[in-house]
Amino acid sequence: MDSIVEQMHTFFEPKAVAVIGASRRTMKAGHVIFKNFVINKQRNLFKAKLYPVNPNEKTIQGFPCYPSILDINDEVDLAVIVVPAKIVPKVMQEIAKKGVKAVAIISSGFSEVGNHKLEEEVTAIAKKAGIRVLGPNCLGVYDSKTGVDMLFLPETKTLITGDEVVATPRPMAGPIAIVTQSGAFGAAALDYLSGKQMGVSKFVSFGNKADVTASEMLAYLLHDPKTQVILFYAESIDNGREFMEVARKVTPKKPIVALKVGRSEAGARAAASHTGSIAGSDKIYSSAFKQVGVLRANDLEEFFDMGKALAFQPPVAGKNVAIITDAGGPGIMAVDECVAQGLNVKKFSEETIAKFEKLKQEGKIPRFATNLNPVDLTGSVTSEMFEEGTRILFEDPEIDGIIVLGLHHLPALQEDFVDRVAELSKKYTKSVVACDVGETEMALHIRSRFDKLGIPAYFSPEDAARGMAALVNYGMYLKKCGQFDQYFESFMKRKNMS
């Protein structure tokens, strides 16, 4: 395993990178990729050496250009290949001679279009020389810390009007790693996470998986100190046994959320024609994931929602959820979805009910507020009421997790309820997720404020319930394998340090 970690590490933190097929022509992938590295070097983010290789150019972006990798008078450990498929074998021969350890083949035109023979030729050269190959036909790697950025999708695009707009943003640094078979999905994920201000540690897209597998990347990420949560998109998993073995090692330490598409027969057929892989029965995937603690998302939105919950909050040790709200209707939606997810929304204990009654007598919450579960603070809600009510839920030992539905529309509620709830949550170890509904200024402000203070906020009550369910399901798995306390402790330590 350790040698695999070392091998994979070269893709993310190389000492010297050669971009083979670097280009001066702005529309070329070889231009975008080389420029990514140059810019990250200027930012002092990318600290390794950088060499453009292209027999037709003298210099590119101010860097002296080499006709072949063999002309570089220095050791190179990582090569990025962006040349037409048919000359990749020749390039690989030179790379092998040069003693390069890791190669990302971005170029397409291999098994995905039926050119199996060409792909086999390339992998045979690599195998003989002990080179690890990512791809071909992939987006490669993006690392927010080391500045490795092989994405040939430019950060901005120029519209027909002449305006330049953000098209494929690179997210800020953060705890989420993305491991994806599909490049297009990967790009969309980066765009989504950037817009939602969610940070990414590492990104890797596999394409044809001619050599390096998802399982090897998962094994590597287990040891990556920057990665806390792994979002894993797959259309097929080739070596099930290897995957199960690796996942079993990773999940007690870091949650893996999987979006495995091709659930339906028609979807599996589409997956087969997309990457040429046979997907196998969907039920087998579900039960395999469950067995090794991989959390399966049902769709794209849930995939990100689960990742957000697990990145922001600790796992939950039981299924009893309390909901506090100022909006009766959305409160019911959250209950419905909690129940659909297998969580319990029980009536509170007599002690907790008595505490709410006391608050009413003291005039601290409205006397007609509901103190069942959900607690409904009604339209007369204030920030103080959210604080006082949530405190009681934190103190109740029977409650495992809390959902705060703070719809900002009610007249007397001020935005500081977010800060009050977040401040309170620091005194307890209980997990909290939040929700505000709306798509204009104040709703966006409330959700982003919650996020900033470490409480994941969602745009619908059902999404919040799904986020909570991810925390509970992961907690249940950790308990089952006796790792809850250890994970919980390391999570809290990390949280307190940040």
Next chain:
Amino acid sequence: MDSIVEQMHTFFEPKAVAVIGASRRTMKAGHVIFKNFVINKQRNLFKAKLYPVNPNEKTIQGFPCYPSILDINDEVDLAVIVVPAKIVPKVMQEIAKKGVKAVAIISSGFSEVGNHKLEEEVTAIAKKAGIRVLGPNCLGVYDSKTGVDMLFLPETKTLITGDEVVATPRPMAGPIAIVTQSGAFGAAALDYLSGKQMGVSKFVSFGNKADVTASEMLAYLLHDPKTQVILFYAESIDNGREFMEVARKVTPKKPIVALKVGRSEAGARAAASHTGSIAGSDKIYSSAFKQVGVLRANDLEEFFDMGKALAFQPPVAGKNVAIITDAGGPGIMAVDECVAQGLNVKKFSEETIAKFEKLKQEGKIPRFATNLNPVDLTGSVTSEMFEEGTRILFEDPEIDGIIVLGLHHLPALQEDFVDRVAELSKKYTKSVVACDVGETEMALHIRSRFDKLGIPAYFSPEDAARGMAALVNYGMYLKKCGQFDQYFESFMKRKNMS
């Protein structure tokens, strides 16, 4: 029925409105509501007469103030009550004496807090005088055309920092009516629809439903020329027979999308404590909705997504869906969700496949593009390819609806593919929905451009599939009751006029 329509009409298009409890004090609901009317009068949107009633003031916002409604020397057909619950009976007596036809009681403090007797007293006065009552304990009415706006939730809020932000926006005028039991949910819906640039015709929130029922409002909206799609939120439906009868009349003319919460036992219990109503078995609701063609949404997001599809596109006459994409992975997600929704994603006919093969031979789409279903134009996609590929799908008589997944990230795709697809769609009557994934500039631009051109765009492939499913399910119902052609024709006529 006609008399009910006339009665309900007064709530939306009164000739003279008295706001009883209008106030100069900015924190009061009576201030916000009266100010809404004044502002809409200044905008020349609200054209009816307006009278503030408050015995403690001489003028409010420049309007002479009346001690009692009886002091107004003019006919008044609509009264909005915003005084403390305990004086509502006295106010109602005066209203009855004045001969007012319709009253919205915004005030709370009635059956929702156990004051059944007070509520009964008020409704008895109304009944005796032939007054129709909306509420009590409700948000009342918002009409984008007549400027009636009883919402006491201010459009903007001032943050602690002193910044003023949009808090409860009023959406622009448009085809969607919102009928909601919960006020808080209603406010959230307005916020959501505003942010998503979706237009609203009428909004009505019921509260305790002491008199006017949801069924009466649905009956009214059937005859409202501004309303094309009805979004209906309910925690309970009191008179099932009446509802079924009305819905059966409405749904062949206008789709009703229902979000009925309290599906789970715990949710139903919460609903009961929220509005005091007994929800009944959830399965009964599902089968009743199905029987009368009401489309049921599973959660908040689907509720709006379905409404958007039905507002933008005509119903679909069959279950065969074609998907065209530049992103294999998201294409598979769309297939999976289509199948889960009961739609067919079949292999194309030989003729259609031959057309795609011809495009390949002509070099108009990549030779390694997939022409099964989904059509995958691959990462080499251009705007022309989307146009040419989609044209073939429009021409195939076996295909009922089309999903366009245009992920903008791919390098050679320009934003004009949106205009090309929209232009093409005008030549055919087939329904189209679209999707682009991402939350930064270009994704937001692509989705909003699709929306503007009448093609509903979604942020995930699954949401797009759910939108298409709403069009298909509504189409199936219309066919079942022999109303498809008639609805389709009137939809297309409306679309061509706008």
